[in-house]
Amino acid sequence: MAQEPLYERLAQRLRGQIQRGVLRAGERLPSLRRLGRDQRISLATAIEAYLQLEREGLIEARPRSGYYVRAASLPAPRAAAAHRAARAPQPIRNPALLGVLDVLGRTDVVPLHAATPALPLLPTAALSGAVSRALRRDPAAALNYAIPQGLPALRQRIAQRYAQCGADVDPDEIVITAGAMEAISLALRTVARAGDVVMLETPTYYGLLQAVAAQGLRVIEVPNRPGSGIDAARAAELLERHAVRAAVLMPNFNNPLGSLTGDDDKRALLAACAAHGTVAIEDDLYGELAYSGIRPAPLRAFDRDGATITCGSYSKMLSPGLRVGWALGGRWSSALLRAKCFSTVATATLPQQAIVEYLARHDFDRGLRRLRRALADNAQRYRQAIAEHWPSGTRVAEPAGGMALWVELPDGADGQALFEAALAKGIGILPGHLFSNRGDYRRHVRLSCGLAWDARTEAALRTVGRLASRLL
Amino acid sequence: MAQEPLYERLAQRLRGQIQRGVLRAGERLPSLRRLGRDQRISLATAIEAYLQLEREGLIEARPRSGYYVRAASLPAPRAAAAHRAARAPQPIRNPALLGVLDVLGRTDVVPLHAATPALPLLPTAALSGAVSRALRRDPAAALNYAIPQGLPALRQRIAQRYAQCGADVDPDEIVITAGAMEAISLALRTVARAGDVVMLETPTYYGLLQAVAAQGLRVIEVPNRPGSGIDAARAAELLERHAVRAAVLMPNFNNPLGSLTGDDDKRALLAACAAHGTVAIEDDLYGELAYSGIRPAPLRAFDRDGATITCGSYSKMLSPGLRVGWALGGRWSSALLRAKCFSTVATATLPQQAIVEYLARHDFDRGLRRLRRALADNAQRYRQAIAEHWPSGTRVAEPAGGMALWVELPDGADGQALFEAALAKGIGILPGHLFSNRGDYRRHVRLSCGLAWDARTEAALRTVGRLASRLL
Structure with a gap:
């Protein structure tokens, strides 16, 4: 049996680190130059190894920034069924939309509901x-x-x-x-x-x-x-x-x-x-x-x-x-x-x-770069946390920008019930039906990945996942 | 002939000072106590003298503040004729009201148009x-x-x-x-x-x-x-x-x-x-x-x-x-x-x-007191300037508060023309028709007495008066 090529051995090692959680979702990998120097391999070999992991969906390249560990793979939410769209124009019917959303004024909850960058960002x-x-x-x-x-x-x-x-x-x-x-x-x-x-x-x-x-x-x-x-x-x-x-x-x-x-x-x-x-x-x-x-x-x-x-x-x-x-x-x-x-x-x-x-x-650009990276990292970290702690069958959108994370819970779940249960535990999220005129997306919730990533945020994501499982 | 009472001799002297402009409109008179001391008269005599001048409309008492010289007497603008009011409700018809008023953004004019206190106030x-x-x-x-x-x-x-x-x-x-x-x-x-x-x-x-x-x-x-x-x-x-x-x-x-x-x-x-x-x-x-x-x-x-x-x-x-x-x-x-x-x-x-x-x-109250006094003084000073420099027959409202002064020009005058002529001289005023849905008040203009009273303000009031006379 021919020996594995050098790049594949390197990829193998990195794959193992990702799978064991040594390298966590959202973390940046060493630069190609650094990897080459540390491992005493050519730049071409380093590139080949990262390309391989990228093809496997384990890491992603971000232009002008580097390579990052991706979250465990999760299916995307299903698109709104076009046939369900009402034929006739409708006034706003969702009663929850007609009042001020109380949770938005709450400062005593972990603000997974607030699509605002945390001030440290x-x-x-x-x-x-x-x-x-x-x-x-x-x-x-x-x-x-x-x-x-x-x-x-x-x-x-x-x-x-x-x-x-x-x-x-x-x-x-x-x-x-x-x-x-x-x-x-x-x-x-x-x-x-x-x-x-x-x-x-x-x-x-x-x-x-x-x-x-x-x-x-x-x-x-x-x-x-x-x-x-x-x-x-x-x-x-x-x-x-x-x-x-x-x-x-x-x-x-x-x-x-x-x-x-x-x-x-x-x-x-x-x-x-x-x-x-x-x-x-x-x-x-x-x-x-x-x-x-x-x-x-x-x-x-x-x-x-x-x-x-x-x-x-x-x-x-x-x-x-x-x-x-x-x-x-x-x-x-x-x-x-x-x-x-x-x-x-x-x-x-x-x-x-x-x-x-x-x-x-x-x-301004430097500040924006810092913010975008934090949001992109968080999106991967959140996805990883959801893959690990939320009920199986949960689907999550993979955002390309902004700070919203759209989560579709498995059949039988209720976004409003999860919202209420989370709030009772001091965690703000938003129920999906707020994002639709007709109160669709009953199984969905929206999270904000604008928070600073810390133990509190991580624990809140775990808690909401546990609540979601319990409610099923 | 019996000698005039003491209070009347004092009133006579003050009357002369007001008429010769030694005491100007808007100026504060000595307090009763001070007047008594300076003139070696009793408080009762001082009170009697001021009451006499107040009856003549030459001075006015302002509670908790003192006595002030009033402007020369001017007739008030006539009230809107109730019978001219449209019988039926109307949409806004005055085209001047349908755009942003350019003059409001002008910072290169004497702002007699701006109902805003000058920053020094x-x-x-x-x-x-x-x-x-x-x-x-x-x-x-x-x-x-x-x-x-x-x-x-x-x-x-x-x-x-x-x-x-x-x-x-x-x-x-x-x-x-x-x-x-x-x-x-x-x-x-x-x-x-x-x-x-x-x-x-x-x-x-x-x-x-x-x-x-x-x-x-x-x-x-x-x-x-x-x-x-x-x-x-x-x-x-x-x-x-x-x-x-x-x-x-x-x-x-x-x-x-x-x-x-x-x-x-x-x-x-x-x-x-x-x-x-x-x-x-x-x-x-x-x-x-x-x-x-x-x-x-x-x-x-x-x-x-x-x-x-x-x-x-x-x-x-x-x-x-x-x-x-x-x-x-x-x-x-x-x-x-x-x-x-x-x-x-x-x-x-x-x-x-x-x-x-x-x-x-x-x-807060102290700041407000200072502002109110400045506005009240200005209202009298403006009225005096109008009495002296604007066409005879000009009518002026006597405001009880705020910072607007409403001026009705004599028959044949045109507030819009005066507004334009003043603007050409670097002075902002507002034409009266802006204050009515149907473009009434064609002979009126509104001045702001929120400006600091200084040579520039005084000169601007004289200039507008001269323009008004010329336009008649």
Whole structure:
């Protein structure tokens, strides 16, 4: 028998370390250069060994970052059955969506429910310094009104950032808002009237459903598929069949799926919207949080006639509490500014100045890189914990970005019951039915992988898994 | 001929000083005690002299503050003719109200248009210290989300303050907002739907008309009368005749009139609203800025069944740029919180903390007293400048609080033309037609007396007066 090649022996050793848990899910492997030096092998052999493990699904390459151990393999949640989608547009019917979700205000629970990066993952010290500097520089200006549209220096920064991912944005079409949710709410108020039909994804972020409910709009749902994103063909059919005023879409990392819609599907979605006079309102909140490190293009990058309203925020990248977001208004820009001016007048000044200061003095990309890696690592660690401690048959989406982890429990499970049991143990999770107009996804829960990874987080994941088994 | 009594000789001397401009409008006279000592007269004689001048309208007493020189007497603007009010509810028709008012964003003009206290009138240094302290104390909390309803400590303070003017408010019914305009916008979105009728005052703040326009509501107008406030009898007639969903009212210092509605009229307004199921939305933005120093009761103080939504803000008292206001929700509290949560999610955290810090460490009342006096002095100084430099026949409202000065120009004048001519000279004022749904008040302009009184302000008032004369 021929001796195994060198790379295979190396792969074998690493495989064993992964299987025994010496190398844990989410951990970074030595760099190729380092591996070569330590093991006294050629770079080519090191590459061959990692490629082999990658083919087996045990490790993954992340561009400009390195190789990481993947979690044990878990099946993905099943896509929403297109045939289950209601034929007719419906008002928001899920009663749980019509109130403020109490759990969101709880600070006494392990916040597996909160899709917000834990503060240690954010550049809190640098930002706090930026607030102080802004205040020192001109306290009077910091306490006075900003113009309704928002600080020009901030709009400039946002336009520059979008230019890097292929979207030509004029700073003058940007309206600064109190987070992405104000941007989306203004967009809906601007383009739609009570009774109008909007298209949302299923599953989708409950906040979007609530914004739709607040305005008395009706909803049709287009499936977002784990791993491949929005079903553009189905979207085109729906737009053909119904008079849809606006489509609120999360092509870049759907919350809760974490899926990325490909560029061809983005183009197809825009074309279908354009053909039917549907305004695309893009929730680009997670666009900068691609685990691959490659920022996907927003819909806006493919839009040639300014018919898209792209909404974003610094909430998930710098600070949720500063409440600074934006809308790229395109040809709706003046109307959005009016809606802003006639409701909240202007966004608070000091938070805008603080972000301008931060962006001028600190390396935004470096902070984002750190955050993205932490989220990607956590996604693998969570998946591993679920594989080990949750009931067999549990399915988990593999997010490509953002911080949501969508879990489908085995037949017979009840997401709401698990939510309640977890809360009783001091752990916050969200039941899946919140992510659907009609209260679908009864077997699902959404976890946030924005927490710092520590013993408490790990224990909470184990506890929820045990509760899920017990409830079956 | 009997010799004049002592008090009359003293009055004569003071009268001469006022007429020659030695004592200027808005200036404070010596205290009674001081006057007695300086002039070697009894306190009774000093009192008698001041009473005589007060009867002649030359000076005015301000409780707990002293005696002040009044401006030369000017007639008040005429009240809106009730018969001119449209019989039928109307959508917002004044095109000038449908866009953002460019002048509001101008920082290169003398801001006689901006109903905002100049920063020297606000406790800017103390507030800026409060921001720094809040940030130092807990930077992580400052950058994280506040709960949607707003910081409990801040709601506590607001409730305490309302208790002082006779309104029992539960901190749990308060929703913290991005200024009073968000509060009013949320209130309208909560209680009314597009097409519904709301009652507004005439004249009224253009921002209220814009909020109404943004929501596609229709308007009927009830006169607010210079000197006596909202015409409650007329309001009752209108509510009897039309199905009115909500009434957005400024009983405490209408902007632009500065008029105060009396307590009996407040009760009558509430009774009429209650009888017809009309929700009273109270804009209490200027309630703390009574020139008399006596904080008038809000409508809410007379409301026994929580049917009023009272909206206020720190914008005119501490800082407009922090964007912190509130709604006292009464029985609409949960619905308002939902509307807040489903649009802007939460008010920025650090601005809320900064205000809590300020209120805990500084004398809020002292700062308010200083501001109220500056505004009251300015109102007299402005009136004097108008008496001296504006065309004869100009009428000016005498505000009882707030910072608006409502000027009616003589027959043949055009407020819009004066606005444009002033702007061309680098001076911002607002044309009167902005304060009416139907573009009434073509001869009026509104000035802000929130500016610091200095040579520039004085020169600007003279210039606008000259322009007004020239345009006639």
